[in-house]
Amino acid sequence: MxxxxxxxxxxxxxxxxxxxxxxxxxxxxxxxxxxxxxxxxxxxxxxxxxxxxxxxxxxxxxxxxxxxxxxxxxxxxxxxxxxxxxxxxxxxxxxxxxxxxxxxxxxxxxLQGNVTTVVKDGVLQLPVMERVVLSRERLFAQLRGDSLEHLGQVRRLYMEANGTFSLVEEDEPRPGLSIVPHWDEDFCNVQPVVAGKLACQACGQVVDAAPAPTQNCPHCGAHEWKPAVEAIK
Structure with missing residues (x-):
């Protein structure tokens, strides 16, 4: 054939x-x-x-x-x-x-995994985020979706076992790291800067700015700082 x-x-x-x-x-x-x-x-x-x-x-x-x-x-x-x-x-x-x-x-x-705390008292829990494979931008996008502007408004952010998020807001927000995208200069420029406070750019830990910190962040060890902000009223 x-x-x-x-x-x-x-x-x-x-x-x-x-x-x-x-x-x-x-x-x-x-x-x-x-x-x-x-x-x-x-x-x-x-x-x-x-x-x-x-x-x-x-x-x-x-x-x-x-x-x-x-x-x-x-x-x-x-x-x-x-x-x-x-x-x-x-x-x-x-x-x-x-x-x-x-x-x-x-x-x-x-089978399902644990509930994990990814933000605690306005500070990112970087080791936990690394373990659950959660990026900063994904987390910030979630918070922006909840109408938040900075980490100081967050008391707890839990990542549930199924990948969803549960937010507990602060009753009295403290100064925190801005979660507004850096390229949105118009929004960034109108956020009120808190005098005398700096926020770690890596984890959001807030410290006194006077004198300006020269040491690494006490929470995560990073050394880059940004002015802490409040929400726009």
């Missing part, structure tokens, strides 16, 4: 359809409807949390279900029972792990 001819760039029918008949397009649509309903059913059985921020175990379940429906959706030689079995297994396993974790805090901590 002679070998098949090599693919040609001008073989538009092959490019569009591959090696399946036109009727397979209708089958793909039917398969998509079946997989869509199967995925919705799986999400419904996994609980209401799927509609919000998801945890690690929930993300693992979603990825597993998504992978299971990919190949049967487009491959004519794959049936639909395999993804049904996979989704059923994912749902049962997820429910088992969730109930197990609810009864044993140590298991939940192992």
């Amino acid at each position: 002679p070998p098949p001819p090599p693919p040609q760039l001008t073989d538009y029918l092959r490019i569009l359809m591959g090696e399946v008949p036109w009727s397979f397009l209708l089958e793909c649509a039917l398969r998509l409807v079946a997989m869509y309903l199967l995925l919705l059913t799986g999400l419904r059985l996994m609980g209401k949390r799927q509609a919000g921020q998801i945890s690690r175990t929930e993300l693992a379940g979603l990825v597993s279900m998504a992978v299971s429906i990919g190949i049967p959706l487009l491959s004519p030689d794959r049936g639909l029972l395999a993804p049904v079995a996979i989704v059923a297994t994912v749902v049962v396993l997820h429910r088992f792990v969730t109930r197990w974790a609810a009864r044993r805090p140590a298991v939940e901590q192992l």
